Amino acid sequence: MSNAFDFPGGIHPPERKxxxxxxxxxxxxxxxxxxxxxxxxxxxxxxxxxxxxxTVKVGSVIAKREGMISSNLHASISGxxxxxxxxxxxxxSDGQDEWLRLPSLDWQRVEPNALLxxxxxxxxxxxxxxxxxxxxxxxxxxxxxxxTLLINAAECxxxxxxxxxxxxxxxxDVLEGAQIxxxxxxxxxxxxxxxxxxxxxxxxxxxxxxxxxxxTVELKVISTRYPSGGEHQLIKKLLDLTVPSGGLPADVGVLxxxxxxxxxxxxxxxxxxxxxxxxxxxxxxxxxxxxxxWVRLGTSVKALLEQAGLNQPMLNQVIQGGPxxxxxxxxxxTPVTKLTNCLIAATIVELPPAPEESPCIRCGECESVCPVSxxxxxxxxxxxxxxxxxxxxxxxxxxxxxxxxxxxCPSHIPLVDxxxxxxSRIRLQRIETVKAEHAKHRFEFRQARLAREEAExxxxxxxxxSQQRQTPTSAAASSEKVDLRGLRIAHAAAKASVKKAEKxxxxxxxxxxxxxxxxxxxxxxxxxxxxxxxxxxxxxxxEQQPSKESP
Amino acid sequence: xxxxxxxxxxxxxxxxxxxxAHLMRWVIVATLPGIATxxxxxxxxxxxxxxxxAAFGLGLEAAILRLRNRxxxxxxxxxxxxxxxxxxxxxxxxxxxxxxxxxxxxxxxIVAKQLYGGLGHNPFNxxxxxxxxxxxxxxxxxxxxxxxxxxxxxxxxxxxxxxxPAGQLDGLSGATPLDAFKHKGEAVLASEFWATHPLxxxxxxxxxxxxxxxxxxxxxxxxxxxxxxxxPAAMLGSLVVLATLFYLxxxxxxxxxxxxxxxxxxxxxxFFIATDPVSAATSRRGKLLYGAGIGALIIIIRxxxxxxxxxxxxxxxxxxxxxxxxxxxxxxxTGQPKSSRGEQP
Numbered sequence: 004m005s006n007a008f009d010f011p012g013g014i015h016p017p018e019r020k021x022x023x024x025x026x027x028x029x030x031x032x033x034x035x036x037x038x039x040x041x042x043x044x045x046x047x048x049x050x051x052x053x054x055x056x057x058t059v060k061v062g063s064v065i066a067k068r069e070g071m072i073s074s075n076l077h078a079s080i081s082g083x084x085x086x087x088x089x090x091x092x093x094x095x096s097d098g099q100d101e102w103l104r105l106p107s108l109d110w111q112r113v114e115p116n117a118l119l120x121x122x123x124x125x126x127x128x129x130x131x132x133x134x135x136x137x138x139x140x141x142x143x144x145x146x147x148x149x150x151t152l153l154i155n156a157a158e159c160x161x162x163x164x165x166x167x168x169x170x171x172x173x174x175x176d177v178l179e180g181a182q183i184x185x186x187x188x189x190x191x192x193x194x195x196x197x198x199x200x201x202x203x204x205x206x207x208x209x210x211x212x213x214x215x216x217x218x219t220v221e222l223k224v225i226s227t228r229y230p231s232g233g234e235h236q237l238i239k240k241l242l243d244l245t246v247p248s249g250g251l252p253a254d255v256g257v258l259x260x261x262x263x264x265x266x267x268x269x270x271x272x273x274x275x276x277x278x279x280x281x282x283x284x285x286x287x288x289x290x291x292x293x294x295x296x297w298v299r300l301g302t303s304v305k306a307l308l309e310q311a312g313l314n315q316p317m318l319n320q321v322i323q324g325g326p327x328x329x330x331x332x333x334x335x336x337t338p339v340t341k342l343t344n345c346l347i348a349a350t351i352v353e354l355p356p357a358p359e360e361s362p363c364i365r366c367g368e369c370e371s372v373c374p375v376s377x378x379x380x381x382x383x384x385x386x387x388x389x390x391x392x393x394x395x396x397x398x399x400x401x402x403x404x405x406x407x408x409x410x411x412c413p414s415h416i417p418l419v420d421x422x423x424x425x426x427s428r429i430r431l432q433r434i435e436t437v438k439a440e441h442a443k444h445r446f447e448f449r450q451a452r453l454a455r456e457e458a459e460x461x462x463x464x465x466x467x468x469s470q471q472r473q474t475p476t477s478a479a480a481s482s483e484k485v486d487l488r489g490l491r492i493a494h495a496a497a498k499a500s501v502k503k504a505e506k507x508x509x510x511x512x513x514x515x516x517x518x519x520x521x522x523x524x525x526x527x528x529x530x531x532x533x534x535x536x537x538x539x540x541x542x543x544x545x546e547q548q549p550s551k552e553s554p
Numbered sequence: 555x556x557x558x559x560x561x562x563x564x565x566x567x568x569x570x571x572x573x574x575a576h577l578m579r580w581v582i583v584a585t586l587p588g589i590a591t592x593x594x595x596x597x598x599x600x601x602x603x604x605x606x607x608a609a610f611g612l613g614l615e616a617a618i619l620r621l622r623n624r625x626x627x628x629x630x631x632x633x634x635x636x637x638x639x640x641x642x643x644x645x646x647x648x649x650x651x652x653x654x655x656x657x658x659x660x661x662x663x664i665v666a667k668q669l670y671g672g673l674g675h676n677p678f679n680x681x682x683x684x685x686x687x688x689x690x691x692x693x694x695x696x697x698x699x700x701x702x703x704x705x706x707x708x709x710x711x712x713x714x715x716x717x718x719p720a721g722q723l724d725g726l727s728g729a730t731p732l733d734a735f736k737h738k739g740e741a742v743l744a745s746e747f748w749a750t751h752p753l754x755x756x757x758x759x760x761x762x763x764x765x766x767x768x769x770x771x772x773x774x775x776x777x778x779x780x781x782x783x784x785x786p787a788a789m790l791g792s793l794v795v796l797a798t799l800f801y802l803x804x805x806x807x808x809x810x811x812x813x814x815x816x817x818x819x820x821x822x823x824x825f826f827i828a829t830d831p832v833s834a835a836t837s838r839r840g841k842l843l844y845g846a847g848i849g850a851l852i853i854i855i856r857x858x859x860x861x862x863x864x865x866x867x868x869x870x871x872x873x874x875x876x877x878x879x880x881x882x883x884x885x886x887x888t889g890q891p892k893s894s895r896g897e898q899p
Contacts, residue, residue, distance in 0.1 A: 010888065235889065248889040361574050361632060362674030366831045367782065370838070376885045378837055401887040413574045414674075 008243035010236040012372040013228040014407045016161050016327065018200060019353075023286035024164040026294030028172050031283075032310060033100060037079050037301025039065065040091045043341040044134040046072030051092055057084045060103040062277050065092050068123070074136045075126035079279040079299040091338075094301070105275035110183045118187055118272060125271035126278045126341075131155065131261030132324065134342045137268065140258070141187040147253040151242060152190040154181055155259050156197040156204070157225065157232030160325025163345040165282045166262045168295040170197075170204035173266050174211035178220055180265030183272055185218050188258050193220045196241045198227040229327065230405040234259050236374050248401050263344075283339060285311045287348035289318040298339050305335035308348050319351040326354060327406040361414040369408035369418060375401050379408035379418050386421040391429050399425060437522075444525045451532035458536040462543040469547060490541045497534040504530045578633035580780045581826065584771035585640055588822060591767035592644060595702045595760035599649025602714050604640055606652055610659035611639030618668045634673050638662050641681040641826060645819065645866075646688070647698045649707070651716035654695050658684035678873045679833045682866040689866065699730045701754035731758050731817040733862040735809055743806040758817070765816045772825025784838055786824040788845030789852075793820065796853040808857065820852065823865035833873045840876075840883035847872045 042048035049066035059065060059078035066076035078094055081101040086093040108121055122138040129135045143149065154177070158166040170177060181193050195212075197205055205224055212220040223241050230236055235246045237259070244255040252259050263282060270276040279300055286293045291312030298307060304321065321332045324345055332346075339346075347354075369379035378397055385393040399422060408418045504527040512520055592600040615635035619626045642658050662684030670676045689696045700707070712718040729737075731753060738747040775781045797811035814820060819827075828834065828848050835844040848868045855864030886892065 239888065246889055247891070248887065250889065358573070359628070361628075362672065364574055364577070364634075364674050364832050365834070365836050366574075366577065367836060367838075367841075370836070371782075375887045375889070377887050378884060380836055381880065381884075397884060398887045398890060401889060413577055415573065 008240055010239045010374050011376050012374040014372050014410055016229055019161050020164050023284050023293045024167055028168050028295045031296040031298045034299055034302040035096050038091050038093050038338040039076055039301040041066055044074040044128040044136055049073055049076045051087050053084050055084050055087055060101045061279055062103040072139055074128050077126055077277040077279050079301050107275050108272045110272050115187055121272055127267050127271055128341050130263035130281055143253045144188050148256055149188040149190045149258050150256040151192040151194055152181060152185045153257050153259045154195040155237055156195055156262050157237055159229045159232035160327050162286050162347050163284050163325050165284045165295055165344050167201045167204045169262050169282050171207050174207035176269050177262045177265045178211050178215040180269035183268055184260055193218050194241055195222050196237045197224055199224050200227045230374055233403050283343055284345040288350040288353045289314050289348035301338045304337050317350045318348055320349055322347040358415045360416050363414055368411045372407040372411050383418055383421055386425045394425055441522050444522055448525050448529040451529045455532045455536035458539045462539050465543055487544050490544055494537040494541050497537045501530040501534050575632045577780055578637050580778055582637055582640055584774045587767040587770045589644060591764050596648040597703050597705055597707050599710055603646050603650055604643035606655045607643035607659055608636050608639035610656055611635040611663055614659055614663040618664050635663055638680045642684045645685050649710050649713040652714055653716055658688045661687040674832055676832055679830050679869050682869050685866045686870055702756045702760040731761055736862045762816045765821045768821040781829040784841035785828050785845040788842040789824045789828050789849040792846040792849030793852055796850055818863040819865040827869055835876050835879040837883045837885055840879040843879050844872050
């Protein structure tokens with residue numbers, strides 16, 4: 004047991020894992036048709052690269068990654084593309100299950116770049132829930148030194164047993180996947196964190212770590228407490244490192260992977276098999292054959308649950324993900340995606356609707372269970388008052404939305420819903436502010452350009468005039484004298500602002516090369532326009548008053 | 555949306571925090587030893603206070619909820635008005651007249667609680683607002699503590715109905731130990747004062763038994779995790795420390811810490827009044843400061859102020875400080891740099 008370093012708070016909800024961790028892992032029947040959404044990962048949706056009527060094999064690329072953070076998508080059954088629309092691709096099966104595999108790679112020999120490319124091609128994303136493209140995550144070494152690869156097998160949410168079952172069946176393979184990932188990120192340590200409620204998986208891992216090499220793997224069993232599987236919480240608990248607010252585990256030299264992802268990495272590298280299926284926990288009182296299945300991506304949730312013995316009259320709702328952080332499905336006509344780790348077909352008895360909420364009495368239970376040491380009761384108060392500044396003061400954006408506060412609230416207040424709403428509202432406002440700033444800068448640029456053109460035109464006109472005229476009038480001369488001083492000041496100021504804009508641009512570009520710089524470039528251009536306008540005005544004024552201008 | 559499920563899992567697990575109404579009811583249950591002990595020593599007037607105040611509480615809450623167009627039944631079920639009634643009832647001198655209780659409950663339920671928006675929105679402890687109002691408005695009635703007496707005093711009914719002639723009232727009352735000690739006079743040393751047997755027989759021990767009964771109720775609340783230890787511990791801690799300092803500086807004029815702990819409303823206040831979560835500071839650090847402030851104010855007011863007991867004023871004064879305490883006691887979330895502590899919005 005390794006509980007020396009602990010995160011604050013936490014709760015012990017009923018686990019309800021027995022229902023799905025008794026049966027062996029089996030393959031779900033091949034679906035006759037799959038629906039593959041173009042966005043099954045964080046970042047940009049993929050772009051289709053097949054047309055309706057094309058025949059595909061299992062593993063054919065059907066949509067390519069688009070932009071920096073995105074992921075490829077592959078056919079999960081062999082057959083014919085029947086429909087493509089803006090959000091998804093539908094494939095009808097030919098019943099053959101023919102595969103298209105990439106050549107096998109010997110990960111210990113090949114270059115890291117070849118491995119990265121393989122992960123990119125294979126459409127691997129984090130299977131723990133967030134779906135961050137794995138090849139992008141592996142490239143974190145470009146900015147950070149990684150010392151430890153952490154395998155997050157805590158699986159602290161009730162009901163879910165996908166990682167547990169994966170580890171029982173594929174402990175060796177998961178560790179090999181970890182070795183590949185460690186090679187990519189240059190980690191010198193591999194640590195597995197697992198809760199003590201999975202004795203069989205722990206035993207399997209104990210056996211497997213003995214022949215895992217080249218890096219020795221350390222197994223750390225922790226006591227069961229939600230949300231120990233939160234990335235930051237697990238890092239704190241196992242390594243006693245604190246990920247800074249708003250930061251990533253990489254900021255403290257750690258990379259986290261879920262066992263399912265590591266298995267997918269191995270399959271992609273060793274077997275040349277892209278991500279076309281995943282382990283899904285089917286559970287809940289409304290199905291008669293709960294357990295874990297290998298499911299092809301795009302399989303309909305409804306079909307899957309029916310095959311598991313869905314009792315439709317008993318069913319109240321289906322929740323995708325765990326009961327703490329998951330979301331209820333609005334319709335069962337929805338496909339399994341790379342992010343579907345668990346489907347709970349719940350009866351009304353096991354997950355009854357929440358009781359009517361009553362006023363907060365500030366009892367502070369929520370505060371004592373918050374794993375991030377926030378004050379949920381204060382956040383609640385200000386969230387309801389739409390007081391964004393106060394919420395920032397109470398660190399709203401450090402909330403990991405684990406739901407421990409909602410769980411213990413004696414007034415049944417859906418606290419996390421409030422926080423999510425407030426967060427998205429504030430995010431939208433920030434985007435709007437940036438947009439407005441941008442528009443303002445565009446306008447300023449246009450004004451500056453027009454002013455410069457006008458000044459140039461004026462200068463040409465004056466030049467022509469002064470050629471015709473012999474001497475300027477004395478009245479004009481005196482007014483020009485006042486202007487000259489003002490113009491010199493304006494010119495100097497314009498010069499300074501160009502320099503400032505150049506500096507800012509250079510600094511930002513250096514600090515974060517990936518950030519879009521067009522807004523800063525526009526500001527620089529505006530400053531340059533202003534400078535040219537004042538230059539023109541100044542030269543013109545000087546020409547008219549050569550005698551008054553001292554060198 | 556999804557968090558509703560989290561709340562739903564709750565109902566399957568008995569170890570989890572019970573709903574708000576259960577919390578309130580447990581506090582009421584925990585007052586029973588104190589009420590029983592008080593009734594035993596000071597007569598059934600204690601019980602009549604509690605019942606009258608509780609009835610006023612429910613009635614007034616129902617009336618004002620109707621005026622405010624709020625659901626009456628649901629809100630009454632949370633038992634918070636009942637609790638306010640019980641707490642004010644035990645604070646008043648036994649067998650207080652009905653109208654006194656009524657005025658106190660109007661101040662508590664209507665002014666202090668509902669006019670601020672109802673449960674969860676009141677900045678001040680409702681029962682203590684009622685008590686403080688009565689104390690400054692009707693000092694004669696509020697200082698009429700009878701000496702320990704039989705369970706059913708003869709004039710009980712007349713007292714409650716307010717029909718007892720004023721002349722007889724004085725005959726019924728005695729001083730509380732705090733009151734007596736406060737008015738012993740500068741020239742009298744503490745040892746001389748006690749040597750004169752200033753209180754009717756058994757008064758001191760009666761107050762001690764009552765205090766211990768409140769302590770028992772408080773321990774029950776702590777054991778059931780209805781209240782956290784922070785406020786009572788900080789309040790009693792600062793009270794004892796300050797009282798000890800005074801006592802050691804001049805034992806002949808200042809009361810001993812034990813006297814401060816076991817007489818008056820100290821233990822009752824520590825477990826039942828100061829712990830009202832709505833009007834208390836909210837973070838753990840804030841609660842410690844809040845409790846410590848109450849303890850210190852009690853000693854200061856008892857020693858230098860015009861009132862023999864001070865729990866109500868101490869609590870109300872610290873209620874005033876809660877927004878400030880809340881602002882400066884925000885804990886540092888995991889991952890935040892150390893410097894952001896207490897940062898300004």
